[in-house]
Amino acid sequence: MIKINENFLKLQAGYLFPEISRRVNTFKDQNPQADVIKLGIGDVTKPLVPAIVEAMKSAVDDMGTAEGFHGYGPEQGYGFLAERIIECDYKSRGVSLDKSEIFISDGSKCDTGNLQEIFGTDNVVAVQDPVYPVYVDTNVMAGRTGQAGKDGKYEGIVYMPCTAENGFAPELPSEQVDMIYLCYPNNPTGSVADKASLKKWVDFARDNKALILFDAAYETFIQDDSIPHSIYEIEGADEVAIEFRSFSKSAGFTGVRCAFTVVPHKLKAYKSSGEPVEVNPIWNRRHCTKFNGVSYVTQKGAEAAYTPEGQKQIQEVVQYYMNNAAVIRESLSGLGYSVYGGENAPYVWLSTKDGMSSWEFFDLLLEKAHLVGTPGAGFGAAGEGYFRLSAFNELDTVKEAMRRIAKIS
């Protein structure tokens, strides 16, 4: 008899974004005339830049010729892309990496979801709260948690509250934790971590032989030069941290699919006997067995993001979004909302007013302003009373959204 993995039955209703889609679709069915503005899901809106379009078309042409055809590529990605990553993303910031430490993939959602698999199910997971739901849900699926309580928290997970009271910077856990998910610039709060703050985490992980899973999918949006883009800018981080990076937000690849993960050779995990094991070859084995590489066309597009022309073009797009974020920040502050983030991240995080719950605020904005945002509670218990607006849209649309909020505020 085929038995289901009962861990999956612990999962709570609807992954956040499908639930938002459901509510929006219901609203649209009932209000077909409504012009709904979406500042909800973190999807980019600007088209691919010309340098990337040209590179991808040229790669498709390659694929149509006997000489230029590429079949199975290396599961870890092509050297041409790994070299640009090492040179432009890391060497330029004083971090030295080997190609064998880079694993190119089809997305950071996949990577952050899959990586836990190579670690024992008896590890204790710690997450920032609010948190990107994938970190939690994939650990529930793996069996690292008990059931969810009424507050949505799963037994066995250590939730580290990030609220206005602590400046959205979690305290070091007082209990034993083994796998610590950190996301900076943070989704959803838009907060960032400076060097001292990251050093505190690296030191903690080294002292406790813990692992940091560092999600830097939004590093492109950092405007403040003093903020690290990579956790490896902190000495010793290569002994305790895995880093996730993505082209989704930096190069507009949400529909193209390319990301990468860094697993340094110095990183060790431990057998139950206490004997250390190098993590890199274990992840390599997993990656080669369950993944078959990223489309050649996609990797050529990602490579083009590193050319001087590509860099200039995508930076213009990033600045466009950051200007939107500034408009959102200013407008909402002017309306008396408490506003956070949006300065080094494409997300603005705000407190709802009048003690509204975040889903109540979601429904209010949808029904009265025809505006879709993301309720903070969808990211965790400590997100209750907060709301996320994304800067990914046209400036005129963002301004219209702000006018609509002004009307109902």
Added chain:
Amino acid sequence: MIKINENFLKLQAGYLFPEISRRVNTFKDQNPQADVIKLGIGDVTKPLVPAIVEAMKSAVDDMGTAEGFHGYGPEQGYGFLAERIIECDYKSRGVSLDKSEIFISDGSKCDTGNLQEIFGTDNVVAVQDPVYPVYVDTNVMAGRTGQAGKDGKYEGIVYMPCTAENGFAPELPSEQVDMIYLCYPNNPTGSVADKASLKKWVDFARDNKALILFDAAYETFIQDDSIPHSIYEIEGADEVAIEFRSFSKSAGFTGVRCAFTVVPHKLKAYKSSGEPVEVNPIWNRRHCTKFNGVSYVTQKGAEAAYTPEGQKQIQEVVQYYMNNAAVIRESLSGLGYSVYGGENAPYVWLSTKDGMSSWEFFDLLLEKAHLVGTPGAGFGAAGEGYFRLSAFNELDTVKEAMRRIAKIS
């Protein structure tokens, strides 16, 4: 302390194809002048057909415009592609499926590797032997096995020998099994299953509440009209089977990455209490949480494979490879080898001569004929004494390979 998943430490040295690459690279380093012919890994060699190239370039152009840009798509894939799949691959063969039963992905390796995750680790796995290594290795990683023995077999897995003696058709297991991996047309033996043979498996699965994981990645190569392309051509299969399909071999997508998995709504798995659970929403939850959809450009390319023009062009390529297979079959038969497969599959399976082991035969062909094939033992204990040659190459190259084998035979 971060603990490794010790199941990964049970895995035996090198996944098959990396091991082949290692030996070939060593040989090439020592013999830089050698003109090595590869009939080893099952990678296609013909470029993408024009209909697909045009569709992909047009999709890249879309992505460069505000109107045509596509960000995150549905995790399950775009409706435009699912509709073509249902119409052309299934309805045409009398099988009716709903769009919500189709999950488009970036590869069948990923799908066959990931799918086991939604089932309990206490299920007993049965595989054909020889077998595509991914089915076994991913179950080892998940903890459904003990250690490997000297013969390479893992404790706890039921291996079903497929040899010349039983016509490469395994007997029904006499022990309890819960997850049965079947691959038809078979990789590596090139054998196929007729309706009666598949019905036997479907009836067995229904009688035992077992699950069939049916890998039909090579269905395009079926030439004999009486052979089913889908397991759903057998009545009742939708209650017990998941089917995997791929564009890798049919449309030359090994470097483009697109596949799909069918999970019928009628399929049930069971809680330990015996209570049935519908599998489709559980896989949907897994797919949406750990995967973010296939590139829009890739899906537009896959859609073009279903146009009349695309069909005609890819069928020409398929026939080209099948002609290669016929050349290999005839040449080797003429040299006195026992030859199997290659009639409804792009793989020819042969017995080595003079009692050579399959890795000895591999080394002999590499060193004396500068020819790379795949040793049968790499696919499992029952593959010992056999060897796989793939039909994916230029006809002239295939002929040259046959001349070289003739010289050393």
